[in-house]
Amino acid sequence: MSTGYAAPAGIATSELIEHFRPIFERIAAGAPERDLTRRLPHEEIAWLKEARFGAVRLSRDEGGFDATLEQEHVLLLELGAADSNFPQIWRNHFAFVEDVLFDDEAGRNERWRAKIAEGALFGGAWSETGGDSFFDMRTVLVEQDGRFLLNGEKFYSTGSLFADWIHVLAKGPDAADVSLVLIEADADGVTLIDDWSGVGQRLTGSGTTVLENVELPAGSWYPFAARSRYQEAVYQLNHLATLAGISRAAQRDLVNAVRTRPRAYPQGLGSVPREDAQIQEVVGRVSALASAAEASVRWAARGLDDIVSLLAPDPGSDDPIVVEALHTATIAVYEAQLTVTDAALTASTLLFDALSSSALGEQKALDRHWRNARTVASHNPRVYKARIVGDWHLNGTDPNAAFLGPLATRAADAAKV
Template sequence: MTATEEQTALTYLRPATATDAELSARFQPVFDRVAEGNVQREKDRVLPHEQVGWLKEAGFGRVRIPAGAGGFGASLEQTFALLADLGEADANVAHIWRNHLAFVEDRLNSRSSAGNDRWIQRFLDGEFVGGGWTEANNGTFANLKTNVRRDGDRWLVSGAKFYATGSLYADWLDVLGKGEGDSVLTALVRRNDPGVELVDDWTGFGQRTTASGSATYRDVPAEEGDVFPAGERFVYQGHFYQTAMLSVLAGITRAALRDGIAALKARGRNYPQGLNPEPTEDAQLLQVIGQVSVHAFAARAALRTSSSTLDLIAAAHAAGDEDARKQRVLEAEVATTQAQLTIIEAALQATTTVFDALGASGVSETRLLDRHWRNARTLASHNPRVYKARILGDWLVNETDPVPNLAALGRGGQGN
């Protein structure tokens, strides 16, 4: 065994083996089923428990686990492409998977151990992880109110969280809290343990069925092996979370194109100012659809390009090459930021201008085309794109490090 092979064996990361065709053949039929009833679920705020269940059964939660360990051996680029396909089917269902896929990635990056072996097996068994990091009215690690404290040979978790995306669908909840002194810990607790209370009180006008509401923990037990120092989480965690949202946004952009084409074809008449009495023959309306397709293309290309940089970080980490890993993190920061600006702009433009190709019927609640803009606007508001172009320019002109030091900024990844 070479030194590189020996180092790789210390983690669960392995080179990707899946093909795009294999992954599509397995998951696209499930995505198509998820797409059915999307409009009615959105209209009635029906939580997609059944649809999430189909994805669990299909093994979507283990797509990144190496094939030799029982998963599908997908790369990160392939994983996020699949998430975009799911986002096209239902943006809510896709966003629900963000925290689970991130925790799987975290365990794949970790060193082999009996405790981590148990986590890999849990993923293979279809167990699902929801999130519990953000606290309302609190933006810093230093001010975390949630605590994770020792209680004999286990831990107890107490506190309150908001934006707990996916929690109502989960078997496990990934909770951030203060340990002893200044330490920050993440604890995995069971969703159905006494002391866990989850409420679907998310008030956002988009992403309504993601169950991104509030969570309360009152002396909830966490076992040894299920509590980790937050500082030891995988180094590209922030990039992963951001890219997951960009995947959903890319999917929304394609959904706006799909539904815009269908709505234009369904138009019965054109305005008197039109270039042709048949809407589908009007050059200006066709131009609108053509431009929306450009937005969808840009979003897809940006996602593929930026997500591939995360595969390079994973490879450097698996090889134990710290210098390469640091360089790859910098490159991924730039690429992810550029993708964020590209994809958000594409999604917001596509979901707005598509209506220019439609008549008054385009705003009908039976079509619910406004859901695409509402969902895109909600996802785009998670992270502050307003600062991103400045940071990029400062890097390009002055070589100012674009990688944020969240601990120094006092944000701790909790930006609301």
């Protein structure tokens, strides 16, 4: 197998931040208003696309920035501090980028990298309501009279309302297959509905996608099992960058509120809140939580960068050293999920201990930090990751088995038929 990927030649993190921070600041300025009015950020997403945000992981030769995964997640963390909806909007996109960094023998991935370099945004439509499990799907890709047609309905279609392309998880085209199918977001038969009703992350475009006889040319899909071997960890790390960004936003808004608040409680220990030792203690705790969350994200991302380098010569390598490194890096992400989730939920709650009831005013929108943290943390509950981490440490169980096992069982059952 040929590979189109080489380890990044290196770009300074400060250079990346300098390029994107002005856009992040513009996004942050409108975050409370967007949350209050539920205005979808189409204009703001266009700013990021124009700046080639989605191409940060591509090589400079292909129109990217040569960024590492750690650097990408530093950007996502800062973007999350500006508005936590945005990293989640890009979540499916950046996971897909990792799928196509390596060339396959058919040259499929070069085509997709070119579209990413041009600014295309890739959304996702994987999950369905009902069913017994994640892989119990009713969405199918079938061949009829020489035409390939995609039919089904998806929920949690994160980012798709803003996307140029959507990757859809489907059964088919053969009975044993589970495929990722690439469709244009405005193709005939595609309907995108903004019906996400969660308490938080209201602007992520995580609603319903309806697929009715969407016709596809051959080669518009690839096996789910052929996605990048560390993709599941990348998906989780995006959520952690979002949560760490929320922690930092809570700390930022808390500091600004205390600095400008002139009125002290009668029981307070200072003439103004910023001189009150008890208030200072709360600010210190929230600041420490935010810093710990950021450090955990960067630590876990470095492990994934090591995996990318190991896989570059041979993405399909089954060398025991590579396999063990992949497991270790995945576990690092799952361990970080436990600490970062705790940090975000605690920071976004504690900030109210240092403020008065006036902080509950709807226009201040401070409640969005907890609502958004609770929502992101609920998408992949930490209780399952804690068990996986413990099982790996005690028994060496493959932390990716939950996703790979059902596919192997499905293929075996189809072969028997």
